[in-house]
Amino acid sequence: MLSPTGAAGAAAIVGGGASASAQAPSLLKPAPPASELTPDTALQLLREGNEAFLRGEQTSVLTSAQRRLDIAKGQTPFAAYVTCSDSRVPPELLFGRRLGELFIIRNAGNTVDTVALGSIEYAVAELKVPLVVVMGHESCGAVKAATQVVTDNAEFPGSIGPMIEPIVPAVLAARREEGDLLDNSVRANVRRVVKQLRQHTDPILLEPQRSGALKVVGAYYDLDQGKVDFFDLP
Template identity: 45%
Template sequence: MVSRRLLLGALAGLAAPALAFAEGDGHPPSLLTKKGRRTARALNHQAGDKAALDKALATVKPMEAEPAHAPETEAAPQAVSPDEALGRLKQGNAIFARGGANISLPTMLRVAELSKGQKPFAVVIGCSDSRAAPELIFDCNLGELFVVRVAGSTVSREGLGSIVYAVEHLGAPLIVVLGHTKCGAVGAAVDVATKHAELHGALHEMVLPIIPAVLEAGEKHPADLQDAAIRQNVRDIAGRLKVADGILAEKLEQGRLKIASACYDLTTGIVAFDA
């Protein structure tokens, strides 16, 4: 059977002169001239050919849709256990902290493989600070970490959705809430809580979720409030995640998920885990 594509191509070629005229790109042929009569006969012939082609097209079976690939939203099995995932992060940071991190770019073969799907072994909730990129400080590469970053390492409703997606549909067995020393967002929250500093618009909204951690840290470690608030903030966020969504709570109860907090030292490159 003739394919629809070939028939359409033939039709396009035959009908081109008539289409050009209909769209105002030509001049009407005069039937009083020999050339005009030849043109009229040609158009009549094309009209007959078009009718025949239309009849043939009506018998062509529509092209079948390509088989759909399995959507990435299907639940994915875990490749490693929560403890194994945590061990990989700790090992990667140890490599980074001693200056032996592997910063080579992935091959194009690896890039092509990742285009078919992803299976990160950990979710890292980190700060947007340019000095605290999780992929670097944990010596990881494309496809290994599912990263959610916002200043202060806080988690919005949208961020929670991203985390649940990574755990439920990508099979990530570990969530790490990562803070870092000298965090500017936490420092701003400290100024708001202790000095009544005024921040405008979105900046004010950014630090509001951190203020409870500042107040709590102030009761325990008033001498070094910013550092204490940084660590309290990630601990609080990790604690809230454990009860923030039924999927996360269920996997925690089953032992298929671990949620931990940690703090990255900008000076030494070392990540200190709370678990």
Template identity: 55%
Template sequence: MSSDAMSTKLSRRHILGGACCAGIAAPAIGLGLVPAPVLAQATDHASHGPTTNLTPQEALALLKQGNADFVNNVPFAAPVDAQRRLEIAQSQSPFTVLVGCSDSRVGPEILFGRGLGELFIVRNAGNVVDTAAMGSVEYAVGNLGVPLVVVMGHERCGAVGAALSVVGENATFPGSIGHMVDPILPAAIKAHAEAGADAPEDEVFAAAVRENVARVVTELRTSSPVLAGPLAEGRLMVVGAYYDLDEGRVDFFMES
């Protein structure tokens, strides 16, 4: 083990031990047992081990290459074996935050040919950013030093379709589904309003998906104090993406 890795391990154990001995409740949030006091230090990368050294542009290029391989049926060769599992067992250094839809057809690691510990993923129906999602993205950028955030919508997204049906047909939904769809309504309204009278339904649908992604990208770029610094310094990019279910291709947009 290198001295750097050793000191990282020691400092991490020291931090975790300190939280323990001080009697501070340390709610595990599924991100590697990070105690609350460390989470509060939103720009303290050093406490979490080494971060990726990829630039935003390099991270994006890796995703594009991985998706091209997926489209071309290149056999999946991402690191997912026991050796990789052990390499990252003590700390993680993902290179992309992926905000995507829960849809079973759009699993990010598969679409981009990535393995364990590479993508930090936030998924919900309609790839929206609520408080939990925003905090997750901020944690990944602020604490893990992730240089790229991708917001990815997809063709025939059920959540966006639900929003379009609210706009077009006053549809209603049981339970919490209606509230879940609410943040997508502005995108659905815009796509609906801008579509010509004879616009094909799938075109309106795709426009609504892209508009929803664009709104989330803009929200991430403009409303987070944690992301603002890295964005201004060029250490972070937030981009949009659209996944074509039929072709398997991811089209990136809002790259600058």
């Protein structure tokens, strides 16, 4: 639980532990290079990987000496993934993907600042990924802090306050919705970032979206169930 006063509350932003489950060998195949995938086939790889994760499977090729040697020569990820720093939300494990298959940008609250945006643009322009995913998650501490700013006029120490400022507009929008404010705010925050990447960004991202070479999608990860819901599709 993030505390509005004192630095000790900062740790809660990126979450706690999760129980392990028995896992079986995976039938997932290595992903083809990005150049061989469309946005939809890249998204399908992620869907299949999460389904395998839900079945308790884990790929045996996440890492190996040969894989490390192969990708030391260069990387060919098939998706750029913007998600939270929360320790319970590791994209490679949630989707059973190997080293070098996902280009991951992580920060508390999965927001997109200049550094994150430049990283996404690099993945699209230089690495030619066909898919960008923005994923929030259940019980996000950064989003919870933003809801406390809105509902309780809370203040946070150090750089935590400025860090969560970009999330506050999503909370304000979510207040108009029925249901749980935190959960609605997590999804609203994802939609806000996705909209930014689809409409209010550089031609580096806009032009491949117009041509169909790139898609930006929004997702929500359920900590309890382990399921990823791709709920904001173009």
